[in-house]
Amino acid sequence: MQRQIFDDYESPSSAAADLVLETVSQNPGAVLCFATGNTPVGTYRLLIEKAHARQADFSQCFCFGLDEWVGVPPEKSGTCHQILHEQLFKPLGVRGTQVHLFDGMTDDISAECRRMNEMIRQKGGIDLMLVGIGLNGHIGFNEPGCSPELEAHDQELHESTLASGQHYFNEPTPIAKGLTLGLAQVRAARTVLLLANGAGKASIIQKALEGPVTPEVPASHLQQHKGALVMMDKAAAAQLT
Numbered sequence: 001m002q003r004q005i006f007d008d009y010e011s012p013s014s015a016a017a018d019l020v021l022e023t024v025s026q027n028p029g030a031v032l033c034f035a036t037g038n039t040p041v042g043t044y045r046l047l048i049e050k051a052h053a054r055q056a057d058f059s060q061c062f063c064f065g066l067d068e069w070v071g072v073p074p075e076k077s078g079t080c081h082q083i084l085h086e087q088l089f090k091p092l093g094v095r096g097t098q099v100h101l102f103d104g105m106t107d108d109i110s111a112e113c114r115r116m117n118e119m120i121r122q123k124g125g126i127d128l129m130l131v132g133i134g135l136n137g138h139i140g141f142n143e144p145g146c147s148p149e150l151e152a153h154d155q156e157l158h159e160s161t162l163a164s165g166q167h168y169f170n171e172p173t174p175i176a177k178g179l180t181l182g183l184a185q186v187r188a189a190r191t192v193l194l195l196a197n198g199a200g201k202a203s204i205i206q207k208a209l210e211g212p213v214t215p216e217v218p219a220s221h222l223q224q225h226k227g228a229l230v231m232m233d234k235a236a237a238a239q240l241t
């Protein structure tokens with residue numbers, strides 16, 4: 001696992017956008033996976049600006065979504081579906097046929113997860129996965145205690161995830177469960193880029209990067225991943241030794 005510490009929020013966002021562009025320029029058919037949340041907003045904004053300026057070609061790549069809220073209609077503002085399409089795929093010119101996201105409205109969760117797992121296998125695995133970290137150390141909706149061997153699955157969400165999740169919606173939205181790629185798929189991605197910013201993440205970043213590798217801190221499994229890269233601002237890195 002490598003780490004890079006930057007002065008402000010904008011710099012890792014820019015470096016992360018560059019990494020996505022470099023990945024797609026070296027391998028136009030790259031398989032990418034994107035998270036939502038507050039952390040990658042700057043990365044996506046800069047990625048779109050840079051992609052347009054450099055006339056980057058995303059027409060051959062394939063994109064997965066990391067997770068989704070269960071039971072929230074996809075078009076509702078705040079779902080991973082709506083955010084990724086509006087903030088990323090449409091501006092980049094990525095077509096619907098190049099994207100596979102969880103259907104949070106499915107009435108057959110097992111089949112939905114099987115479809116996701118099968119699609120990832122068919123595409124030859126994920127080249128670059130961009131993720132954030134929850135205050136409890138989660139990646140996607142892999143909450144503390146989750147087995148590192150799991151692939152796509154549904155997950156009861158912890159209090160802290162439910163509380164921070166509510167902020168993504170523009171009105172109170174009942175959420176209880178999520179669908180997520182599993183840690184097995186995070187660990188199998190050729191490159192995992194974890195972004196973190198702000199003082200609120202300093203304590204969990206210290207645990208995830210320097211504490212024991214344990215299911216209690218799902219992001220700690222990245223310590224054992226040679227292709228893991230953590231980009232963070234000084235505030236998030238403040239408790240690292």
Ligand code: PGA
Nearest residue numbers: 037038039132133134140
């Ligand atoms: P955030 O969420 O980017 O909004 O901080 C990260 C996460 O919960 O994974």
